[in-house]
Amino acid sequence: MKALVIGGGGREHAIAWKLSQSKSVDKIYCCPGNAGIAGIAECIDVNQDDFRALLDFVRYEWIDLTIVGPELPLSKGIVDLFEKEGRKILGPTKAAAQLESSKVFSKDLMRSHGIPTADYKVFTSYLHAEEYVRFKGAPIVIKADGLAAGKGVFVAASVDEAMDALRQIMKERAFGKAGDRVLIEDCLRGEEASFMAFTDGKTIVPMVSSQDHKRINNHDEGPNTGGMGAYSPAPVITPELQETVMEKVMKPTVRALKSEGVPYKGILYAGLMIDRGKPYVLEFNCRFGDPETQPVLSRLQSDLMEIATAIADERLGDITIEWKKDPSVCVVVSSEGYPGKYRKGDVITGLDEAASLEGVHVFHAGTAFKGEQIVTAGGRVLGVTATGESIADAKKRAYEAIGRIHFRGMHYRTDIADRALQRKD
Ligand code: AMP
Ligand code: GLY
Numbered sequence: 001m002k003a004l005v006i007g008g009g010g011r012e013h014a015i016a017w018k019l020s021q022s023k024s025v026d027k028i029y030c031c032p033g034n035a036g037i038a039g040i041a042e043c044i045d046v047n048q049d050d051f052r053a054l055l056d057f058v059r060y061e062w063i064d065l066t067i068v069g070p071e072l073p074l075s076k077g078i079v080d081l082f083e084k085e086g087r088k089i090l091g092p093t094k095a096a097a098q099l100e101s102s103k104v105f106s107k108d109l110m111r112s113h114g115i116p117t118a119d120y121k122v123f124t125s126y127l128h129a130e131e132y133v134r135f136k137g138a139p140i141v142i143k144a145d146g147l148a149a150g151k152g153v154f155v156a157a158s159v160d161e162a163m164d165a166l167r168q169i170m171k172e173r174a175f176g177k178a179g180d181r182v183l184i185e186d187c188l189r190g191e192e193a194s195f196m197a198f199t200d201g202k203t204i205v206p207m208v209s210s211q212d213h214k215r216i217n218n219h220d221e222g223p224n225t226g227g228m229g230a231y232s233p234a235p236v237i238t239p240e241l242q243e244t245v246m247e248k249v250m251k252p253t254v255r256a257l258k259s260e261g262v263p264y265k266g267i268l269y270a271g272l273m274i275d276r277g278k279p280y281v282l283e284f285n286c287r288f289g290d291p292e293t294q295p296v297l298s299r300l301q302s303d304l305m306e307i308a309t310a311i312a313d314e315r316l317g318d319i320t321i322e323w324k325k326d327p328s329v330c331v332v333v334s335s336e337g338y339p340g341k342y343r344k345g346d347v348i349t350g351l352d353e354a355a356s357l358e359g360v361h362v363f364h365a366g367t368a369f370k371g372e373q374i375v376t377a378g379g380r381v382l383g384v385t386a387t388g389e390s391i392a393d394a395k396k397r398a399y400e401a402i403g404r405i406h407f408r409g410m411h412y413r414t415d416i417a418d419r420a421l422q423r424k425d
Contacts, residue, residue, distance in 0.1 A: 006048060010293075193234045199311070
């Protein structure tokens with residue numbers, strides 16, 4: 001069978017890598033891909049935003065299944081078009097993808113179906129929003145409604161910070177139309193975890209748990225990023241809590257969407273805050289997390305092509321999904337300047353040496369070829385991922401591998417997975 005992966009980051013490298021292990025897959029294409037993906041897939045030069053062109057490519061090459069990595073094509077309806085034309089694709093429709101593309105849609109759904117989440121109010125008027133912040137006080141969370149590449153959320157420690165966030169979103173229009181509506185949420189406390197599941201709209205199968213590291217620097221300091229590292233499993237998600245999340249969050253959400261006339265198929269990702277053993281939803285994503293997918297798919301025993309096909313055919317209940325016991329840790333290596341303006345075009349050395357270490361896999365994110373050499377081409381450059389007998393072992397291997405890699409201005413956190421290692425229970 002032939003597969004097409006849409007996207008070109010670390011998540012898509014992990015998806016393509018996992019597909020490459022499938023007995024039934026004999027060819028993988030990726031649009032646009034990156035220098036690492038090019039080793040296992042044919043990277044194609046089709047405009048990622050041109051769904052008609054992608055559809056033509058799928059028809060011409062007789063591609064059996066398309067997997068969409070990022071949220072943007074989903075929120076713009078790539079699944080609607082492919083399904084209308086009878087093509088198998090993994091992901092939710094445009095209407096269902098609102099779970100991620102509109103925070104108001106997602107919070108309203110949670111509120112009306114009793115799914116645990118922070119209390120909130122929606123504003124279109126700057127004056128009313130200001131008034132509400134003054135009334136509530138700090139800490140308080142301000143969010144732009146629409147997609148803002150992870151930058152539209154402000155956890156304000158003071159009323160001044162909250163006012164500044166409102167100004168940026170509503171007055172300066174820093175996120176354009178994504179800021180037409182603003183959510184003001186109560187601030188939750190606890191430990192965050194990522195919970196992903198496969199679903200065909202009827203059956204929901206949880207993936208192993210994981211935890212992201214959103215800030216750029218050690219000890220969760222500095223600005224938010226797309227994610228600087230992840231590990232799996234996340235010990236905060238105990239087997240009992242996994243059951244609770246399935247019963248109180250995942251199943252009710254899929255049921256709620258169906259009852260509202262927007263059946264959900266694909267990957268459902270809940271960003272959770274765990275407070276004294278209880279889960280609260282911070283956000284939903286309608287796709288695999290990045291970088292959580294790198295350690296999570298590293299632990300997938302079953303065949304990803306088989307799972308994706310079963311979801312597209314709505315027979316997920318007919319298959320069994322198995323995971324490897326060994327934990328996995330992914331450390332993201334980023335370019336100097338990220339998440340602000342960053343350097344590009346620096347030569348990366350030591351990749352082969354790093355990848356030859358036991359249990360290590362180097363997933364590429366922002367990389368490109370310059371002649372024979374591999375150079376940096378994005379903010380997040382690599383996701384150095386290792387599995388081991390324990391989280392400590394996996395972590396040690398990942399950092400050993402990073403020690404072999406070099407490029408000018410490379411940055412990475414040195415405390416990925418420490419939270420799991422420092423747990424007292
Ligand atoms: P989101 O994109 O909605 O997940 O928000 C990004 C990050 O902001 C989350 O991972 C949390 O760290 C933080 N955050 C979002 N909502 C809240 C909340 N209600 N309380 C505390 N922190 C939050
Ligand atoms: N790592 C967070 C996300 O994928 O949104």
